Structure formats: structure tokens, C-alpha cells
Amino acid sequence: MIKKSPKDLVPMFFNDTSNSYDKIVNYTTFGKDSFWKHKILEQLSAEKTVLDLACGTGILTKQIAEKLPHAEIMGVDVTKNYLEKAKEKLISFQKVSFVNQDAEKLDLGKKFDCITASYLPKYCISDVLVKNCINHLNDGGKMVLHDFTYPKNKLVQKLWDFYFKVLYLIGFFIPNWKQVFLDLPNLIKTTNWVEDYKETMKNYGLKIHTQDLTWGSSTIIVGTKIV
């Protein structure tokens, strides 16, 4: 069997799941997705331009637009179905635009005060994504990366493993999500995204700060482009 790379999983996970994504991410994280997005939003204060990479259905994009009503916000995603949902959700937000692009080939011709990315880092090569973000960041701007992590505590690991076994069984009743519930735990357990991105961001001269959330089941890394 050919081993799937994280990037290969993107179309498998996202081509047929946009209609139910908002409900699934809320229920399967027991509402923690909202808490994690709240922690991302805490990093924003008075930015005038924000890029939300891998914006998906626009959950975070909308929250950014509500927090910073005067900011120009752009959402980018590689999956067209997800982007369509985001466009529907933010139709009344005049200062929000969307672009269908691969974050690893990012070329927007403009720079931003902040770049957010929730649930993207594990699918990308850190060196490529960080370099692209730096090229799209104003001096003094920051990138806020968030994704799942495998908890370090042994007891929490047991609960986490058990929970994904349950999700796998639930997947038999939600066919579009079966592949996600099957492959996602292995991806989270094998990715080294936190260490990879920390090292890459340091190498590119960013000042970094890390926040572990909810018993180590997700992490935020903030990197600031020092002037």
C-alpha cells in the first residue's frame, strides 16, 4: 500500500465534507473548537489587514470580521466547496474577500498585518508555509498557527485514543466523514508540526510564543516578524 502524505489527505478529507463541516467540528471537539478560535482571536487587536489561510467554511474568518469590522480580510482555501460555503456565510461582509489558492504556492501580491491558520500546519511543509507567510507579512506583523496535537500525558493519551476509536465507529453512520475519522488520528499522532514550525520560524528570525490548549490536544504558535 502506498503511504499517504499529509497533503494527499486534503482532497480525501475535504472534497465532500463542506456541507456538514461546521456541525462536525463543533460536536466532535465538544465545542472546544470555539474556545480554540477564541484563543486565536485574542492575538488580534487593531490589525488593518488579516489573511485567514485555509479559511474553510469561514468560521474563523467571520469571527475576525466581527472583531475587526474596519479591517480588510482575505480568506484563502484550496478546496472550492469549502470556499463557496465561506462566501455564503460572509456575503454581507463588504470588507471580506476570498481567493482559491494553495497556501504552499501563495502569491497574493499584497502584505497583511496578521496571518491566521487554523488546522492547516499539519498538512504543509513548515519551510514552505512559513516562507510564504513571511513574504505576505508586514514588518511587525504576526502569524498565528493553530492545529491539533497529540497530548503528552499518558492518561489523556488513553482517553484520546479511545475517543478516536469511537469516532471511527461513528464514521460508519456518517459516510462522508469515515475517511477523516480513520486517518486523522494517525496524522495527529505522527506529525511533528509544533517542533518543525517552531524551529523554522526561529530560523527565519521570528519571535515565537507557544500556547498548549485543552490538555495538550491543540496548540497555537504565534510568530512575530521583528522590524
Ligand SMILES: C[S@@+](CC[C@H](N)C(=O)[O-])C[C@H]1O[C@@H](n2cnc3c(N)ncnc32)[C@H](O)[C@@H]1O
Ligand atoms: C479542517 S478545515 C479548517 C477550516 C478553518 N480554518 C476552520 O478552522 O474552521 C481545513 C481546511 O484546510 C484547507 N487546506 C488544507 N491544505 C491547504 C493548503 N495547502 N492551502 C489552502 N488550504 C488548505 C482545506 O481545504 C480545508 O478547508
